[in-house]
Amino acid sequence: MNALLLNKAAKPVIFLVALLPFAWLAWGALTNNLGANPAEYLIRSSGDWTLRFICIVLAVTPLRVATKTPALARFRRMLGLFAYFYVCLHLLSYGFFDMGLDLGEISKDIATRPFILVGFSAFVLLTPLAATSFNRAIKALGVKRWQMLHRLVYLIAGLGLLHFFWMRAGKNNFGEPIVYAAIIAVLLGWRVFNALRKARVPAGPVGARAQLSK
Amino acid sequence: MLIRSTDKGFVHPRSSEITPRSAYEGRRELLKLLAGGVAGAALAGWAGREALAGVQGPGKLAALPGAASLVPGANTMEKLTEYKDASSYNNFYEFGTDKGDPVKNAHTLKTRPWTVEVEGLVKKPGKYGIEDLLKLSAQEERIYRLRCVEGWSMVIPWVGYSLAELIKKVEPQGNAKYVEFVTLADPKTMPYVGSRILDWPYTEGLRMDEAMHPLTLLTFGMYGEVLPNQNGAPVRLVVPWKYGFKSAKSIVKIRFVEKEPGTAWNKAAANEYGFYSNVNPNVDHPRWSQATERRIGDGSSLFAKRSKTLMFNGYEAQVGSLYAGMDLKKFY
Numbered sequence: 327m328n329a330l331l332l333n334k335a336a337k338p339v340i341f342l343v344a345l346l347p348f349a350w351l352a353w354g355a356l357t358n359n360l361g362a363n364p365a366e367y368l369i370r371s372s373g374d375w376t377l378r379f380i381c382i383v384l385a386v387t388p389l390r391v392a393t394k395t396p397a398l399a400r401f402r403r404m405l406g407l408f409a410y411f412y413v414c415l416h417l418l419s420y421g422f423f424d425m426g427l428d429l430g431e432i433s434k435d436i437a438t439r440p441f442i443l444v445g446f447s448a449f450v451l452l453t454p455l456a457a458t459s460f461n462r463a464i465k466a467l468g469v470k471r472w473q474m475l476h477r478l479v480y481l482i483a484g485l486g487l488l489h490f491f492w493m494r495a496g497k498n499n500f501g502e503p504i505v506y507a508a509i510i511a512v513l514l515g516w517r518v519f520n521a522l523r524k525a526r527v528p529a530g531p532v533g534a535r536a537q538l539s540k
Numbered sequence: 541m542l543i544r545s546t547d548k549g550f551v552h553p554r555s556s557e558i559t560p561r562s563a564y565e566g567r568r569e570l571l572k573l574l575a576g577g578v579a580g581a582a583l584a585g586w587a588g589r590e591a592l593a594g595v596q597g598p599g600k601l602a603a604l605p606g607a608a609s610l611v612p613g614a615n616t617m618e619k620l621t622e623y624k625d626a627s628s629y630n631n632f633y634e635f636g637t638d639k640g641d642p643v644k645n646a647h648t649l650k651t652r653p654w655t656v657e658v659e660g661l662v663k664k665p666g667k668y669g670i671e672d673l674l675k676l677s678a679q680e681e682r683i684y685r686l687r688c689v690e691g692w693s694m695v696i697p698w699v700g701y702s703l704a705e706l707i708k709k710v711e712p713q714g715n716a717k718y719v720e721f722v723t724l725a726d727p728k729t730m731p732y733v734g735s736r737i738l739d740w741p742y743t744e745g746l747r748m749d750e751a752m753h754p755l756t757l758l759t760f761g762m763y764g765e766v767l768p769n770q771n772g773a774p775v776r777l778v779v780p781w782k783y784g785f786k787s788a789k790s791i792v793k794i795r796f797v798e799k800e801p802g803t804a805w806n807k808a809a810a811n812e813y814g815f816y817s818n819v820n821p822n823v824d825h826p827r828w829s830q831a832t833e834r835r836i837g838d839g840s841s842l843f844a845k846r847s848k849t850l851m852f853n854g855y856e857a858q859v860g861s862l863y864a865g866m867d868l869k870k871f872y
Contacts, residue, residue, distance in 0.1 A: 355842060361640065362629035363692055364842045365834060426845050439827055496812050496827060498737045499637045 331397035340401055344408045347375045348415070365423035372416035373445075377490065377506050379409035380483050384513040391520075403459045406479070410456035413449050441492035448485035451478055480517075483510050597764035598623045604761035606681035606699035611754045613780075613858040614682040621694035625836050627768045631688065632789055633737055634723075634730035635770065642770035648729040649790065651774040660796035661716035664709065670774050674760055677705035681764070682757055682778075687819045687853045689783035691846075693833045698778050699761030704752045712748070712796050719751040720744070720801035721777060722793035738804050744788040745801040745815065746779065749862055755780055755855060759787075781855040783817045814872040818863070819853035823872050 330336065351371055354360040360367040383405040390398040425432045436446050455476055458464070464472045487510060491503045597603060609615060632642040635649075654670040668676070679699050687693045707719070725741030727733045733740045750756060757778040760766060767773040772789025779786050785805055795801075805813035812826050821831045832846040852859050863871075 358842075360842075362625035362836045363639075363834065366692070368842075423842065424846070435829070438824075441827060492827075496809055496825075497633075497637065498808055501637075 327393070328395045328397045331395060331400065336397075337400065337404065341404065344379070344405065347371070347412070351415075365419070368419045369416065369423060372412050372419055373490070375412040376409055376416050377486055379405060379412055380479070380486055381506065381509050381513065383409055384479070384483060384510065388513060388516045407456055407459055410452055413452060417446075417449055441489055441495075444485050444492065445489035448482045448489060451482050451485070455479060455482075480514060483514070599765075601765040601768060603764060604679060604699050604766045605764055606679040606761070609680040609682050611680075611682070611702065613755055613855050614680070614684070616683050616685055616695060616854070618683075618685065618695045619837070620683070621696060621836055623763050626694055626696050626762065627771060629836060630770045631690075631785065632770055632772065633735075634725070634733050634740075634742065634790075636732055637737065643768075645731055646769035648731075649724075649769040649773065650729060651769065651790075654774050654792075656775060656791055657793045658706075658710050658796075659793065660720075661713040661798065662796050663711035663713060666710070673706075673758075673775060676709065677701040679760065682755075682780075684755075684757075684778060684780035685853050686778075686780065686784055687833055687849065689785055689813070689817070689825065689830075691828060691830070691833050692836055693847075693849075694836050696762055697764070698757055698759045699764065700757045700759035700778070702754045703756045703758045703777065704754060706758060706794075707752060710796075715798050716796035717748055718797050718800055719746050719748060720793075720795040720797055721746075721788040721791050722795065723788050724790045724792050737808075739807050741792075742788065742804040743801065744777070744786055744803050746786075747800075747862075750779070750859075753859060753862065755858055781818060781852040781859045783819060785813070786817050816863075816868075816871050818868065818872075819849060820851060820868055820872070821849040822851075823869055 386398050386402045421432055436442050487507050628643045629639045630642040635642040635645040656668045659665045683697045686696055721744045723742045725733045759776050759778045775791050776789040777787045824830050833849045834846050
């Protein structure tokens with residue numbers, strides 16, 4: 327598995343796979359195949375895909391550790407950029423189809439509707455992460471600071487979920503948001519569990535040895 | 541020379557010479573359209589409608605023709621929503637929360653035999669079989685705008701008759717101030733009945749004067765055919781000046797009561813959905829603006845701008861007086 331992921335073709339293949347939802351939406355829009363309300367369909371689907379990519383990118387590290395496939399790490403930043411790509415699509419569809427690209431209306435809407443404000447905040451917070459997703463940015467910031475900055479994704483995932491819950495709140499229709507919340511809870515919970523274990527381990531002699539061998 | 545006329549133009553020897561209100565209103569509407577430069581399309585629609593004397597159905601279900609309605613406001617000249625869209629993009633939570641769910645799931649609904657029970661504060665309560673209800677008054681075609689609270693709209697040719705016809709037959713008592721509509725909640729045929737989304741059965745209500753208004757339609761069909769299951773077969777309400785969820789589907793009980801009845805969405809989220817729920821561009825939903833709407837239509841609508849929502853969904857001339865003096869921000 328590790329060897330397969332280290333293959334030169336692995337990255338382009340995953341890149342193309344991550345573009346499939348976009349291709350499918352674009353094709354549907356061009357052929358008028360997105361149902362009775364194509365605008366709503368585009369806005370909602372691009373939002374769904376943002377949340378899915380957030381889940382995927384948060385799953386990379388737990389998967390890497392659990393399955394002992396370090397090569398997975400190579401794809402993390404690219405998958406994160408796809409989350410940003412789909413959130414841009416989400417924001418653009420909303421701004422264009424729902425608001426007619428009227429910046430005054432959009433800012434008014436963001437200010438008056440809390441669930442839009444929450445979604446927009448998540449987008450704003452994700453922007454510096456996307457902007458520092460290349461090697462030189464890591465060098466310039468230093469690994470520690472870069473990691474600190476990129477831990478914002480935990481907050482962003484929470485805001486994204488809140489945005490989704492709030493949107494569905496009026497109809498008490500929480501089936502889907504609960505599924506996403508459960509996935510994200512497991513992925514973040516794994517990190518908490520891991521951090522606690524690491525913090526506890528150095529106390530004992532075994533831990534000390536583990537530290538030394540590192 | 542000035543010739544003095546005795547009748548001053550107001551006395552007509554024959555009532556048949558008086559232009560009916562719907563006719564002159566229709567002509568004025570057409571003149572407005574002419575001024576707007578869209579007469580070509582409107583005329584084609586008009587001519588087509590006149591020639592067919594009713595909208596041609598898609599030929600999927602039993603025909604249910606209706607005569608052109610003379611009720612003022614009952615014949616908007618706007619382009620009809622395609623049958624395909626009107627019958628596949630539905631909110632009918634008993635069959636699923638996604639708007640594509642009802643068309644997939646509603647085939648299980650059994651619309652025969654069907655009875656509607658009229659009860660409460662009426663002199664003549666009773667059970668009406670659907671066949672009797674269909675014949676209770678002449679079926680009319682009404683072309684109404686439909687504005688959903690979610691911000692989209694359609695134009696649908698419904699078939700039915702004014703609910704007032706039924707109400708007059710059952711003779712409400714003096715203390716009957718409201719009408720409550722109870723809809724079917726059958727967990728065997730409706731997969732989402734029992735989910736926590738709403739308090740089942742779905743109920744709705746109208747004030748007596750709203751229920752008696754000629755535009756309030758007891759509806760049995762659309763597009764010249766009986767209602768498809770997902771649109772609320774076999775009998776539903778259509779109240780064109782209110783948000784769509786006020787128009788209860790698949791009705792099994794009509795109850796006359798003294799106090800304002802609870803309604804499904806009001807019970808679920810009182811701060812978002814009021815009892816009246818009149819279409820009102822000036823009163824926003826807590827989570828979105830109601831100033832504009834997206835007309836469901838062909839592919840070009842993806843790039844079409846949203847249109848302005850009209851007060852009482854454009855039926856202000858007909859129903860505005862029902863709410864004279866009411867604070868519509870408070871009674872949303």
